[in-house]
Amino acid sequence: MTAPAGPRDGVEITVGYRGLGGMPDRLEARAVEPAEGDAPPWDANTPLRQVGGDHDRVDGLAKASGRAKYTSDVNLPGLLQAAILRAPIARGKLVQLELDAARAMPGIAAVVALKNVGSRVRFVGDAIAAVAGADLHRVRDALAAIRADYEVEPHNVDWLRGEDAPLLDADGEIAEPWPEAVALEGALALAATTHGATYRTEVQTHSSLEPHGATARWQGEDLEVWSSTQATFGVRGELAQALKGRGLRVGAVTVHAEYVGGGFGSKFGAGVEGLACCLLAHAAKAPVKLMLDRFEEHTTAGNRPAALLQLRGGLDAEGRLIAWDVRSYGGCGFNVERGDGGGNVAVPDYYTRAAKTRRKHTDLPADTDPARAMRAPGHPQGWFGAELFLDELAHKAGIDPLELRLRNDSQTMRQDQWRFGAERFGWAAARARPNAPDARFRRGVGLASARWSQLGSAGRPPHGVQCRIHRDGSVEVRSGAQDIGTGLKTVLALIAAEELGIDPKLVQAFTGHTGDPSGPGSGGSTTTPSLSPAVRHAAFLARQQLAGFVATHLGADAAEIDCRDGTVGTRTQRLAWAEACKLIGPNPIDVRGQRFPNYGGKPFSASVCGCQFAEVEVDTWTGQVRVLRMLAVQDCGLVIAKKLAESQVLGAMLQGISFALHEQRIMDRQSGRMLNGDFLRYKILGSADVPELDCVLMTVHNGHSSTPAAGLGEPPAVAAPAAVATAVFHALGEPVRHLPITPDKVLAALARRA
Amino acid sequence: MTVPPDPRAGVSRRSFLKGSAVAGLASTGLTAAATAADGPTTFGPGAHDIVLTVNGAERKVAVETRTTLLDALRDGLDLTGAKRICDRGACGGCTVLLDGQPVNSCLVLAIDAIGRPVQTVESLAQGDLPHPLLEAFVHCDALQCGYCTPGMVMSSLACLQQRGRPTREQMQHDLAGNLCRCGTYGRVFAAIERTAQAGGK
Ligand code: FES
Ligand code: FES
Numbered sequence: 001m002t003a004p005a006g007p008r009d010g011v012e013i014t015v016g017y018r019g020l021g022g023m024p025d026r027l028e029a030r031a032v033e034p035a036e037g038d039a040p041p042w043d044a045n046t047p048l049r050q051v052g053g054d055h056d057r058v059d060g061l062a063k064a065s066g067r068a069k070y071t072s073d074v075n076l077p078g079l080l081q082a083a084i085l086r087a088p089i090a091r092g093k094l095v096q097l098e099l100d101a102a103r104a105m106p107g108i109a110a111v112v113a114l115k116n117v118g119s120r121v122r123f124v125g126d127a128i129a130a131v132a133g134a135d136l137h138r139v140r141d142a143l144a145a146i147r148a149d150y151e152v153e154p155h156n157v158d159w160l161r162g163e164d165a166p167l168l169d170a171d172g173e174i175a176e177p178w179p180e181a182v183a184l185e186g187a188l189a190l191a192a193t194t195h196g197a198t199y200r201t202e203v204q205t206h207s208s209l210e211p212h213g214a215t216a217r218w219q220g221e222d223l224e225v226w227s228s229t230q231a232t233f234g235v236r237g238e239l240a241q242a243l244k245g246r247g248l249r250v251g252a253v254t255v256h257a258e259y260v261g262g263g264f265g266s267k268f269g270a271g272v273e274g275l276a277c278c279l280l281a282h283a284a285k286a287p288v289k290l291m292l293d294r295f296e297e298h299t300t301a302g303n304r305p306a307a308l309l310q311l312r313g314g315l316d317a318e319g320r321l322i323a324w325d326v327r328s329y330g331g332c333g334f335n336v337e338r339g340d341g342g343g344n345v346a347v348p349d350y351y352t353r354a355a356k357t358r359r360k361h362t363d364l365p366a367d368t369d370p371a372r373a374m375r376a377p378g379h380p381q382g383w384f385g386a387e388l389f390l391d392e393l394a395h396k397a398g399i400d401p402l403e404l405r406l407r408n409d410s411q412t413m414r415q416d417q418w419r420f421g422a423e424r425f426g427w428a429a430a431r432a433r434p435n436a437p438d439a440r441f442r443r444g445v446g447l448a449s450a451r452w453s454q455l456g457s458a459g460r461p462p463h464g465v466q467c468r469i470h471r472d473g474s475v476e477v478r479s480g481a482q483d484i485g486t487g488l489k490t491v492l493a494l495i496a497a498e499e500l501g502i503d504p505k506l507v508q509a510f511t512g513h514t515g516d517p518s519g520p521g522s523g524g525s526t527t528t529p530s531l532s533p534a535v536r537h538a539a540f541l542a543r544q545q546l547a548g549f550v551a552t553h554l555g556a557d558a559a560e561i562d563c564r565d566g567t568v569g570t571r572t573q574r575l576a577w578a579e580a581c582k583l584i585g586p587n588p589i590d591v592r593g594q595r596f597p598n599y600g601g602k603p604f605s606a607s608v609c610g611c612q613f614a615e616v617e618v619d620t621w622t623g624q625v626r627v628l629r630m631l632a633v634q635d636c637g638l639v640i641a642k643k644l645a646e647s648q649v650l651g652a653m654l655q656g657i658s659f660a661l662h663e664q665r666i667m668d669r670q671s672g673r674m675l676n677g678d679f680l681r682y683k684i685l686g687s688a689d690v691p692e693l694d695c696v697l698m699t700v701h702n703g704h705s706s707t708p709a710a711g712l713g714e715p716p717a718v719a720a721p722a723a724v725a726t727a728v729f730h731a732l733g734e735p736v737r738h739l740p741i742t743p744d745k746v747l748a749a750l751a752r753r754a
Numbered sequence: 755m756t757v758p759p760d761p762r763a764g765v766s767r768r769s770f771l772k773g774s775a776v777a778g779l780a781s782t783g784l785t786a787a788a789t790a791a792d793g794p795t796t797f798g799p800g801a802h803d804i805v806l807t808v809n810g811a812e813r814k815v816a817v818e819t820r821t822t823l824l825d826a827l828r829d830g831l832d833l834t835g836a837k838r839i840c841d842r843g844a845c846g847g848c849t850v851l852l853d854g855q856p857v858n859s860c861l862v863l864a865i866d867a868i869g870r871p872v873q874t875v876e877s878l879a880q881g882d883l884p885h886p887l888l889e890a891f892v893h894c895d896a897l898q899c900g901y902c903t904p905g906m907v908m909s910s911l912a913c914l915q916q917r918g919r920p921t922r923e924q925m926q927h928d929l930a931g932n933l934c935r936c937g938t939y940g941r942v943f944a945a946i947e948r949t950a951q952a953g954g955k
Contacts, residue, residue: 056892056893056895057892057895057897059900060891060892060895060897060900061879061884061888061889061892063897063900063903064875064888064891064892064896064897064900064903064904064907065835065875065876065878065879065884065888065904065907066833066834066835066836066874066875066876066879066904067835067876067879068900069834070834070837070901072834072837072838073828073834073837075829075832075834135829136825137818137820207935208899208901208935209837209839209845209847209899209901209902209933209934209935210837210839210899210901211839259899259900260899261837261899261900261901262898262899262901262935262936264935291838293841294839294840294841294842294844484899485898485899485900485901485936486898487898643895644895646895647895647898647936647938647941648898650937650938650940650941651898651936651937651938652937653937654937654939654940655935655937678840678842678844679839679840679842679844679845679933680842680844684933684935685937686930686932686933686939687925687926687929687930687932687939687942687943688926688927688930690926690939690940690943693940
């Protein structure tokens, strides 16, 4: 922390990680070239006092006490409520739209069309018009008074019934032959064990608990918007673009998202609801709030697309994968026709480095709400198929699934994680414990790997963070990016406190206002790794200025001044932090740090690595699966806020169980409407379903920047469904290849076995 | 037509809907009910002021018959701790205590809460020190996005008040109506446990 500022050409740092449990350390020296003016790198030998500690979430009390104001909570004088008229048909054309009756209704302030007559309707729930009024009752009455007529066309909401969908047999296996591939057939012919099967997952809705929506207020030419979003700057740009016709310029738009009730990938844009809210507020000349209801959330606000994967592969006599053939399909709604399906399915590539491989993917359309990115897009689906397939292959070959992973996994870090995790979980004993043949409850254990390849970036132009030190000793750090529950505020505060050598309680972090320096959208687990080095740089610059004041005061050389343990000074002369800050004038130290590009060269690890283990119990009478316990071993880059990082991992495990066992959008083929668009019939995991969870965080100095944190949104979300599914396979002796693993499928699997 | 409020007495939804007598009305807490001097009481159409007893204070709020307690709290009184997540009794995000019992306030009509003590999450941070349960939530990091959290806190509070030292099964049971998409359940149990151990309710 005391390395000098200024140009450096080549600094040697120690990257890697210390071994968990009895595992070996994997530390190595690496030369990196920090950008001129950047803070010096923290590496594996930097003693850190705050970062990685057991600190509380800085906005925890505001949230728990109900004081935190989310977009949905904004109350303004004269605020109107609003809602959207939704198309009741899945495909066709809007041929008439009559809004005057609604406009004339009591308590209605504005009505706007969201679709022009003649436009196409693409799914049940497509937005047609919107109404703002005194309260939602009146608004709903007015929506009912709008006359919208449609030209109805035949629709298909079942993505596996479309023209290009592959043919499935009665067991759900793809019935079409594999296209020829000489190299692959050759490898398969050499294999000692081969296997092929089809795996399937259903549409999962994001189900963020705070709905999508906005509150908008115009003041003259200026637009102020509160948006439940994971991309404040994205929303700002999108609205300015959409409202350009009204003379709106980006600089006149302010977006607030101080607290966001979850996003999981579905909240990158203002969406039609955000735009409608602004249009209504403009027309009504009054502030308007428009939040979606739960049915709209399930049916119009995006989802994780369904997936179908066909895998075949082969092991040689030593249990090494020598052939690996994957074709996949994604069911992602009408946007396939627009050319941006987003249904891609990812599969692990670290098992198959030595294999002949082939990979093909096709997105399939349907007349449904388009897919959106959802927590590790494509990964939980693909990892479920791939890991269960590997277990089946191992079973055929008579190899323990862990052993198969160890023989094939090309990532050293995960090799260590597998070994450590297996030990901690008690894998060998649990795996060997037999179920009595006639037992009602059967137990099983499974495992799965995870990988996520994002280490954050500088942004273009680079992201920044503001840091101010005030003469009262308080510190302010500000990012315009949003904290959607991941803990960005806490991360910013801890890193600034570390750099300044002070108690984090002295630091206040602000996020989610576009008046502050720009940051990334919270996607791809990039916010923390992108902004950690930026806040570090901001605090680093602020510290240098403070050191200047203190040096003058002490008559010392500024280069000798450091900040630690709440004091500032030289080796021999030190001032308490509060005293040092009194040297600051009436204007605070006010600097903007920036995110420099990642160091050149290869980082220690270019992806984030993990693995998970699960134990389940299956009731063979009812077909119900209960997860009893789970363990995650998770590479986190540099852990910043330990408790918060754990929360992310634990939460991802639960979301994964929920995906594996419960979640499924059910469409009515006839009407094209979702049948279970509420929380009564769309089941997400609840308190009664929670197993014992264990998670072990691994700090990995990947050496990508001065402050090498990793984001934890996606990495731990990749393995969980697969770990559950492989455990169910172990318990039943028969795989269930179609998520969610509901009782009917379990009973069918048991019947197959019998 | 103004009837003096008496927020201590209640009115049941049934007697109210049947149309209670003026004598009955005097004890309902309605302050602006449109009623004939000798006829049955009516309420609506349109909004009327009622008095709710929220966090120990009497609060006047304009509601219609169809206004839920949740909307009266959020939109009328700016008590936005309770969240509207499903509006159908499926998520528990709107949990408040009514007569000391946890209820989904989206399923309670505001007029049904007249004369009955309503406790919202905001009450737990009114004093100088936050309630120990809130501190436990923060300490255990029993929240992520925090949107379900006020509801979780109120269900946890009821669980503690009713059971003292709940077992894990009892917590799982008592929180079964509260959904959390971020997956904080385990840490919510830890927060309840911590509060119970410290003897806080
Ligand atoms: S909002 Fe009341 S239970 Fe969901
Ligand atoms: S903390 Fe986000 S929904 Fe519970």
